[in-house]
Amino acid sequence: MRVEEFRTGLRAWLDEHDLSPVHDKSLDGDMAQLSRVRRALFDAGWMRWGWPEHAGGLGGPTILRAVLGEEVATRGLAEPGIYSLIEVLAPTLIRYGSPELLAFVPLLLSGEETWCQGFSEPGAGSDLASLTTRAVRDGAEWVIDGQKVWTSLAQYAQRCLLLARTSGPGHRGISAFLVDMDSPGVLVRPIETMHGVDEFAEVFFDGVRVPADRMIGAVGQGWEIAMSILPDERSSCFWHRVAHLYTRLDRLLAAAPAGSERALGEAFLDLHAIRSTSLRTQHRRARGEPLGAETSIDKILIASAEQRLFDTARDLLPGVVEYEESPWREEYLYSRAATIYGGTAEIQRNIVAKRLLSLGDE
Amino acid sequence: MIDAADLTLLSTGFRAAMEEPGDADRLDAALVELGWRELLADSPDEAVALVFPLLGATGAHAPLLNDVLLHALGRPPGGVVALAENGLAFGRPCVPAGGLDPALGLCRVEWRPLGEEAVAAGRRALGFQLVGAGRAMLELAREHALTRTQFGRRLASFQAVRHRLAETLVTLEAAEAALAHATDPTTSTLGKALAGRAGLAAARNCQQVLAGIGFTAEHRFQSFARRVLVLDDLLGSAKALAEDVGGSLLATRRAPRLIEL
Numbered sequence: 001m002r003v004e005e006f007r008t009g010l011r012a013w014l015d016e017h018d019l020s021p022v023h024d025k026s027l028d029g030d031m032a033q034l035s036r037v038r039r040a041l042f043d044a045g046w047m048r049w050g051w052p053e054h055a056g057g058l059g060g061p062t063i064l065r066a067v068l069g070e071e072v073a074t075r076g077l078a079e080p081g082i083y084s085l086i087e088v089l090a091p092t093l094i095r096y097g098s099p100e101l102l103a104f105v106p107l108l109l110s111g112e113e114t115w116c117q118g119f120s121e122p123g124a125g126s127d128l129a130s131l132t133t134r135a136v137r138d139g140a141e142w143v144i145d146g147q148k149v150w151t152s153l154a155q156y157a158q159r160c161l162l163l164a165r166t167s168g169p170g171h172r173g174i175s176a177f178l179v180d181m182d183s184p185g186v187l188v189r190p191i192e193t194m195h196g197v198d199e200f201a202e203v204f205f206d207g208v209r210v211p212a213d214r215m216i217g218a219v220g221q222g223w224e225i226a227m228s229i230l231p232d233e234r235s236s237c238f239w240h241r242v243a244h245l246y247t248r249l250d251r252l253l254a255a256a257p258a259g260s261e262r263a264l265g266e267a268f269l270d271l272h273a274i275r276s277t278s279l280r281t282q283h284r285r286a287r288g289e290p291l292g293a294e295t296s297i298d299k300i301l302i303a304s305a306e307q308r309l310f311d312t313a314r315d316l317l318p319g320v321v322e323y324e325e326s327p328w329r330e331e332y333l334y335s336r337a338a339t340i341y342g343g344t345a346e347i348q349r350n351i352v353a354k355r356l357l358s359l360g361d362e
Numbered sequence: 363m364i365d366a367a368d369l370t371l372l373s374t375g376f377r378a379a380m381e382e383p384g385d386a387d388r389l390d391a392a393l394v395e396l397g398w399r400e401l402l403a404d405s406p407d408e409a410v411a412l413v414f415p416l417l418g419a420t421g422a423h424a425p426l427l428n429d430v431l432l433h434a435l436g437r438p439p440g441g442v443v444a445l446a447e448n449g450l451a452f453g454r455p456c457v458p459a460g461g462l463d464p465a466l467g468l469c470r471v472e473w474r475p476l477g478e479e480a481v482a483a484g485r486r487a488l489g490f491q492l493v494g495a496g497r498a499m500l501e502l503a504r505e506h507a508l509t510r511t512q513f514g515r516r517l518a519s520f521q522a523v524r525h526r527l528a529e530t531l532v533t534l535e536a537a538e539a540a541l542a543h544a545t546d547p548t549t550s551t552l553g554k555a556l557a558g559r560a561g562l563a564a565a566r567n568c569q570q571v572l573a574g575i576g577f578t579a580e581h582r583f584q585s586f587a588r589r590v591l592v593l594d595d596l597l598g599s600a601k602a603l604a605e606d607v608g609g610s611l612l613a614t615r616r617a618p619r620l621i622e623l
């Protein structure tokens with residue numbers, strides 16, 4: 001399947017099959033809509049292209065996933081953040097998981113299940129390698145104790161891609177698991193967020209027993225697995241999000257007053273910048289080149305583009321964030337997280353300085 | 363179309379010519395000898411993407427922008443073309459004049475409207491030159507940060523310094539990626555605007571990292587800093603172009619998705 005062919009076919013199909021949101025604008029509504037969209041796209045095959053056949057996909061270049069995500073975002077069919085979460089979870093499992101674990105992937109792609117990413121902890125944010133949630137071997141099982149935090153969609157998730165410490169300190173002591181969220185001893189407590197969409201939660205693990213075959217990869221391979229997420233997160237996911245941001249610029253253009261040319265132009269330039277570097281990243285990935293620290297450039301650009309866009313909306317539509325009941329408020333507030341999640345803006349600059357500019361250690 | 367091996371060979375030759383001491387006229391002639399005009403005629407996009415980053419990076423000057431505009435206008439190379447209604451042009455021969463960057467030999471000639479395609483070609487070329495100059499400044503600041511010590515540590519170990527340099531690289535990469543996809547008037551305008559931003563950001567950040575030594579006439583930094591100010595202004599500064607682009611957005615009330623997967 002080629003990109004052009006895929007896009008044309010997909011557009012024609014979406015024109016015929018109306019998947020516009022039917023649920024209310026709550027997180028429950030968004031989640032229900034997401035499942036509905038996934039189910040329909042999976043059954044029609046669109047959701048399966050770009051995923052390997054041994055994981056329930058139809059094969060073809062991974063770039064097709066970005067094309068699909070762009071179309072979904074541009075048409076406003078699903079909230080892009082939650083839609084993209086599969087890009088953060090499924091590729092990792094496919095790369096490192098056993099055949100038994102791969103069998104779970106179609107459940108995610110088809111919208112039957114939701115998964116979450118259990119990495120961050122109260123004591124381990126930017127310094128993820130200092131995480132302390134423990135997994136101790138007991139016969140054919142691992143027993144997990146500890147706490148995760150800021151775990152997006154944990155309250156909806158059937159499974160969690162969890163990082164836990166299986167031996168001594170540092171990167172090498174970390175392993176990855178696919179944990180069932182209905183296991184005895186898992187407690188999820190949603191956290192109220194500042195933008196009013198309570199998308200993340202605290203997750204407590206109290207003597208949770210996980211079968212040994214739920215380990216992803218080998219003992220001690222967790223860090224490598226966690227890092228392998230970045231290229232997926234920062235190619236397809238970013239393309240989806242950028243497509244979403246263009247729709248928000250369109251919305252701003254519909255309402256922007258005369259005299260706002262310069263501000264709109266600057267916001268558009270930011271979007272064009274990340275779209276250009278992201279395209280380059282997708283092409284690199286399509287050529288099979290390993291993606292590494294350069295993706296921190298895309299991350300810095302997308303976060304600043306998002307914040308500039310919503311800052312511009314607030315400037316050009318005075319009061320819309322403060323006094324009016326419109327999506328601008330929630331989205332403005334959410335844009336503040338863009339420099340925090342997925343590795344903070346400072347951490348990205350640290351990576352650029354060390355890896356791309358070879359400035360040595362701090 | 364030219365292949366990659368030939369481009370590498372040409373690149374080495376062009377760079378060597380630009381690094382040789384001498385004035386703009388000598389370089390202008392040397393590049394003709396090395397095949398600049400043939401390259402421009404055969405593969406204009408590759409020619410611009412090859413030569414202008416080198417001009418930027420070496421800090422050399424030859425009035426090649428004229429040739430790029432002439433090519434886009436369907437006229438033979440070797441002449442002089444006004445860049446704006448005020449007649450501003452790169453003189454040929456290049457007579458060092460006044461202004462912020464005398465080496466550019468800017469002069470005034472009769473203005474004739476350029477047309478969209480020629481402006482786009484010029485913006486792309488200037489964009490590439492800005493990125494080259496930005497990269498040169500970044501390299502000067504990077505070397506300085508790695509060699510100078512204060513408080514018993516290398517400057518490069520201070521996070522404030524590291525983040526300024528990282529930020530510079532990010533803006534340069536964005537501009538370069540946009541220029542690589544600049545194929546028509548709109549994308550060329552965006553490429554030039556991002557390159558102007560990047561050149562100015564590089565000047566600001568690198569000046570700060572170089573501090574006192576960068577403020578001297580003797581240090582190479584200042585020649586790049588002067589140059590990017592002029593290059594940013596020619597055929598539309600980052601700010602002016604942002605305003606133009608915003609104007610067309612407001613007119614259509616829709617943001618075009620200009621490059622596709």
Ligand SMILES: Cc1cc2nc3c(=O)[nH]c(=O)nc-3n(C[C@H](O)[C@H](O)[C@H](O)COP(=O)(O)OP(=O)(O)OC[C@H]3O[C@@H](n4cnc5c(N)ncnc54)[C@H](O)[C@@H]3O)c2cc1C
Nearest residue numbers: 117118119120125126150151152337340341342343344346
């Ligand atoms: C909306 C949202 C959703 C999220 N979803 C998930 C999820 O699903 N799963 C998950 O595991 N995590 C998730 N996170 C967590 C996210 O990954 C962390 O918030 C992030 O890694 C930062 O960690 P922290 O909040 O502990 O901040 P800290 O690491 O405590 O950082 C605080 C500040 O110090 C700065 N800082 C820290 N170290 C350095 C350094 N070395 N140099 C310079 N500055 C530094 C940071 O940049 C930041 O500004 C989510 C976060 C948000 C906001």
